[in-house]
Amino acid sequence: MGIALCREKGKAFYVPVRHNNVRNVDEALSILKAPLEDSSIPKIGHNLKFDILMLRGEDTAVKGDLYDTMVAAYLLNPNKSNHSLEDTGIEYLSHRKRPFSEALGKRDSFADVPPDEATPYAAEDAALAMELKEILFKKLDSEGLSELYFSMEMPLIRILADMEQAGVLVDTERLGELSKELERELDLIESGIYGISGENFNINSPKQLAQILFEKLGLKPTKKTKTGFSTSVEVLEELAKQHELPQQILNYRTFYKLKTTYVDALPRIANKQTGRIHTSFNQTVTATGRLSSSDPNLQNIPVRGDWGRKIREVFIADKDCVIISADYSQVELRILAHMSRDKGLIDAFIHDADIHTNTAAQLFGVANEVVTSDMRRVAKTVNFGVIYGISAFGLSESLGISPKEAGVFIEQYFAKYGGVKDYMEETIKKARTDGYVTTLLGRKRPLPDINNSNSNIRQQSERFAINTPIQGTAADLVKKAMITASGSLKQNNFKTRMILQIHDELVFECPHDELNRVLSLVKEAMENALTLSVPLKVDMGWGENWAKAH
DNA sequence: GCCGTCACG
DNA sequence: ACGTACGTGACGGCA
Numbered sequence: 001m002g003i004a005l006c007r008e009k010g011k012a013f014y015v016p017v018r019h020n021n022v023r024n025v026d027e028a029l030s031i032l033k034a035p036l037e038d039s040s041i042p043k044i045g046h047n048l049k050f051d052i053l054m055l056r057g058e059d060t061a062v063k064g065d066l067y068d069t070m071v072a073a074y075l076l077n078p079n080k081s082n083h084s085l086e087d088t089g090i091e092y093l094s095h096r097k098r099p100f101s102e103a104l105g106k107r108d109s110f111a112d113v114p115p116d117e118a119t120p121y122a123a124e125d126a127a128l129a130m131e132l133k134e135i136l137f138k139k140l141d142s143e144g145l146s147e148l149y150f151s152m153e154m155p156l157i158r159i160l161a162d163m164e165q166a167g168v169l170v171d172t173e174r175l176g177e178l179s180k181e182l183e184r185e186l187d188l189i190e191s192g193i194y195g196i197s198g199e200n201f202n203i204n205s206p207k208q209l210a211q212i213l214f215e216k217l218g219l220k221p222t223k224k225t226k227t228g229f230s231t232s233v234e235v236l237e238e239l240a241k242q243h244e245l246p247q248q249i250l251n252y253r254t255f256y257k258l259k260t261t262y263v264d265a266l267p268r269i270a271n272k273q274t275g276r277i278h279t280s281f282n283q284t285v286t287a288t289g290r291l292s293s294s295d296p297n298l299q300n301i302p303v304r305g306d307w308g309r310k311i312r313e314v315f316i317a318d319k320d321c322v323i324i325s326a327d328y329s330q331v332e333l334r335i336l337a338h339m340s341r342d343k344g345l346i347d348a349f350i351h352d353a354d355i356h357t358n359t360a361a362q363l364f365g366v367a368n369e370v371v372t373s374d375m376r377r378v379a380k381t382v383n384f385g386v387i388y389g390i391s392a393f394g395l396s397e398s399l400g401i402s403p404k405e406a407g408v409f410i411e412q413y414f415a416k417y418g419g420v421k422d423y424m425e426e427t428i429k430k431a432r433t434d435g436y437v438t439t440l441l442g443r444k445r446p447l448p449d450i451n452n453s454n455s456n457i458r459q460q461s462e463r464f465a466i467n468t469p470i471q472g473t474a475a476d477l478v479k480k481a482m483i484t485a486s487g488s489l490k491q492n493n494f495k496t497r498m499i500l501q502i503h504d505e506l507v508f509e510c511p512h513d514e515l516n517r518v519l520s521l522v523k524e525a526m527e528n529a530l531t532l533s534v535p536l537k538v539d540m541g542w543g544e545n546w547a548k549a550h
Numbered sequence: 551g552c553c554g555t556c557a558c559g
Numbered sequence: 560a561c562g563t564a565c566g567t568g569a570c571g572g573c574a
Contacts (some may be wrong), residue, residue, distance in 0.1 A: 394564025
């Protein structure tokens with residue numbers, strides 16, 4: 001690896017750091033350390049979080065303003081699936097850059113690329129980033145996205161680097177025990193399945209499973225996929241009413257998923273010395289402004305059921321520390337209340353009502369006191385549906401009723417929440433004229449198909465138009481809370497580290513003696529991240545592991 | 551490399 | 560008649 005530098009357009013250099021077969025690398029780094037740590041010198045680069053983390057490994061801080069062309073390109077169009085330097089160069093400069101894979105050739109690491117080959121490649125990177133910076137940051141300005149970049153996304157870069165570097169401690173020994181437990185469980189279920197089926201087959205093959213279910217046993221398929229008959233949860237749950245096999249398949253799938261994706265995968269990734277897992281928090285992936293997490297994804301760790309608890313118990317705090325979890329209560333519905341200005345919804349949140357019970361009372365025309373759990377379940381699904389850009393079909397699918405019946409619920413909802421109805425119509429109308437939608441803090445998502453003549457495609461964009469301002473504003477809010485919280489932790493010289501973000505939840509690792517002060521600091525940062533027309537509510541918990549913090 | 555499936559918010 | 564809930568990432572199977 002190394003650092004590519006660019007002093008002026010067209011003139012760039014490559015400084016090898018830890019590059020194989022190059023001597024004087026420490027000398028190279030020592031020359032660079034001063035300017036890198038000089039906070040009056042801005043730093044330009046594509047994916048600066050990577051460089052920051054790499055240089056931290058060389059005991060070098062990167063100070064000063066960060067002009068990250070990857071993050072800039074993302075804000076300009078979050079719909080794009082990748083914002084690589086290659087693609088961004090082509091899009092904004094028609095500059096066809098030599099791809100990284102080509103420079104790498106058959107070698108495993110860039111550090112093995114001979115310096116006389118690595119230099120022109122890396123220098124091109126640096127020069128391109130420098131050229132892109134001029135264009136992209138002018139464009140951010142003209143698109144009204146500069147404020148969002150400089151006050152939110154830029155500070156976030158270092159915070160995400162901190163979180164990735166901190167990592168999260170896992171009890172690898174306990175994961176080993178859980179793996180054995182799951183192994184035994186799976187063996188048992190597997191034999192049972194073969195017994196019922198009368199033959200051995202690959203349970204993980206949807207194709208072979210479909211053959212057994214729908215041909216051998218003659219069960220009636222209820223749903224199709226592109227490739228054949230579906231064997232998904234909904235289908236198997238339906239089939240379970242007629243035959244004992246589908247339920248066993250479901251049990252098998254659940255345990256298999258937990259074992260392969262979490263229990264067996266996590267210890268492989270954990271640092272052998274420290275036992276900590278270091279995810280990547282991706283800042284330029286989602287269309288709505290959320291973060292994503294990968295390698296491993298720590299935003300989809302199981303939480304439901306006994307096994308969810310067992311798995312979250314392995315995410316533990318270091319010696320003399322506790323895990324703190326702080327999550328926003330109903331944040332998206334509160335944002336909907338604020339943005340729609342719907343009187344009933346705002347009123348419910350001001351009085352801290354149980355929002356789903358409240359909605360149920362409205363939908364079924366009864367008093368809150370007589371709302372049944374079934375009515376509440378329906379209302380909860382409707383509330384989710386509203387945020388997703390509700391459709392009769394979608395609601396009918398998730399409630400297991402006819403689209404006609406679902407349509408009645410939707411009509412009833414809009415009759416009671418007229419503000420939400422008007423807001424949605426206005427949002428779609430504005431999206432049609434503008435060609436994009438925005439969040440409360442001005443994040444944009446272009447909707448190129450909002451006027452498409454194909455109604456399916458157009459309606460999909462209409463759902464994006466409804467959902468993105470809500471989901472995206474929630475993302476803005478959490479990011480702002482992260483910046484405030486991490487700033488306060490730093491200012492007070494706390495040892496507490498923010499270690500995870502799961503969309504509406506922040507997780508901290510906190511020494512015992514800081515606990516009370518950190519609890520109030522975090523709550524303050526999160527509940528006051530934005531001032532809305534409804535209060536923001538944060539639930540907090542703490543304990544020796546992530547399960548107990550909930 | 552895509553598909554189906556399923557873990558999370 | 561068509562095909563639809565929003566946003567992700569990882570796994571195994573299969574071509």
